[in-house]
Amino acid sequence: MIAELPVVSLNFVLITPTELWALRYPSTNSLFVLERPAGEMFRGAGSAMRAQSNDLAAGASVVVASERLDDDPRWRELDAGELIRVGQDRVVHRSSVAP
Secondary structure, eight states: GGGGGOSOOOOOEEEOSSOOEEEESSSOOOOOEEEEOTTTEEEEEOOOOOOEGGGGGSSEEEEEEEEEESTTTEEEEEEEEEEEEEEEEEOEEEEOOOO
């Protein structure tokens, strides 16, 4: 029955005190992830959005966004059906949850 339900887009980002979860499903809309090492200030300047954080320079970070926020070549688009989980260690764990 669920196979018969049309899904336009179900992208989401969920943040708890200890984890970040993000899902891209299906391929209708993009979702990107950027893994940054410690020592780099985040300064995104995409086509429609601007973001900056000096606080992110102190440690490694993971940024999730609906579009690339700058021209950093490390931005990676999640695959359709891809779920990521990031714990307090800032390690990105990937799994495929939907075809």
